[in-house]
Amino acid sequence: MVVCRFCPAEHARYACPKCSADYCSLKCYQSRDHLNCSEKFYQNEVQSELAFQAQNEIDPQDKKRLLEAFKRLNQPDLDGHDDDDDSASADEQDIADRLAGIDLDDSEAIWAHLSDQERLEFEKLVQTGDIQKLIPDFQPWWSLTVKSKLVQELDDPDELEQFQGRCPPLPEKIPPLRQLTQMAPASCVKYNLVNVIFAYVYGVRYFMDDHLANPLAFTEAVLNLSGNLAQNEAFESADKALAAASLQVTHHEHLAMSQDFTLLCKKDVFQIIQGPCPNYSWYYLLSALGDLKQALKLGAKALKTSTIKTDKLGQTLRTAQPVYVRLVKKAILKIDFYLSFVKDHNQDLHLLRTVMK
Structure with a gap:
């Protein structure tokens, strides 16, 4: 176990990108003994x-x-x-x-x-x-309000046009879930999805919708926040999935913005899971997952060509580059699974949408 240099009783989770000193928290990073480096x-x-x-x-x-x-x-x-x-x-x-x-x-x-x-x-x-x-107020694509008609037809094209052009495009091909696995989805899948979406919306807001222009930093931020993508962590409820991701924000102090910012991201997760309207409740989820997949693919490509494995947030990656590339690729495969799950099992998310109201 690596011990924090500034409070030896604690386990060190991080390493200073400049002097390589092991530390456990923001308090230790900013301690008097580390002041010259942190400033x-x-x-x-x-x-x-x-x-x-x-x-x-x-x-x-x-x-x-x-x-x-x-x-x-x-x-x-x-x-x-x-x-x-x-x-x-x-x-x-x-x-x-x-x-x-x-x-x-x-x-x-x-x-x-x-x-x-x-x-x-x-x-x-x-x-x-x-x-x-x-920075001027940022309005993400999922904040669009869709005007609903008193009488609606299923798959109303006029309703679709209100939000389709603003959202990231849906993936062209989403295979049926049965092509990816013969097993029925576990009950935790929908909660794991909540954990992934929180990491996505946090990253999009953090980079002010320029996440595709910063794919390596965005990829590292998402993997820092989503225990499901990075460590295959499973969750028993939506609350636990959100709480775990929110806690990761505090563990990576350079990602931390404010409590209001984190709360706003939690509301974003609800908006995406609810979708733009009842007829297209699945649309925002597929759009978000497709956008996340594209960013991760760009991040993996950037990793292959990078020589210094350091994220924008200043924390040096301790994992060897090839291993980290494989981790990103596994995350992409998991996103493929979630895309197929949402497409084929959108009804399984109905109770989740009700609970998160």
Whole structure:
């Protein structure tokens, strides 16, 4: 058993990506004995966050979002209440002047042009999860409200058109479950599915719907959160499946955002399982699983070409690369199983939908 370097009574679950020190919790990671290393990491994390916001191609909307983030950092009220319009305009112009001519893909350059106060504020926001306050409200595809008719026909095409174009496309071919296994699905399958969907929605929200552009980091985040995908963990109820995934958020402190963020993801799971409307209760599940499968396939491909096995969250993977690739491939096969299960056994989810109301 590996013992935490900073509190020897505890089992070490993590290793510092810079100095390789074994530690068990965020408290130990931020301890006085590890301060020099952890402070450097948070600077890199802020740089990574800035680069992530800038993305690979900067269009006017992206630049506007980054400017707005800096503008709000300069304001003492994060809720954006400021009666001095002239002062706000001056702040925005000052930010624009500082960003002029800077490559927004270069996080080092951006960091260098922040004031000391802005750096401290940004570090605090990253550590507490309040970084979300700087980002415009994100509306995921499953939040679409479908207008239902008083009298509906099964498989009404007009109803389908309301959400079909907004959702990730369904997989072209989903084989019958009997082609994958001759055994009847266990009762825990529907609860395991809850655990997987939570990891998916958390990752999508964390990456602001850019998860396909960050497949390796997204794959690692999903496998960190879903015990079912990573360790074949089975659950006896939806509550236990959600609780297990939520607990994993606290075990991977660089994934943690806030309690409100986690609660929002739990509500997302319910929305996806409920589906857009009664006639298409299965649609969001198939769409989410198909999107997750695509991301995992991209993640596996990225793993094969990566030389440093480190996720965006700063934690070095202790598993050898070929072993981790096999783990991702097993997760993809499990997603195939869930796709076939939802398609053939959607009725088995009726009670789950009722319980989660």
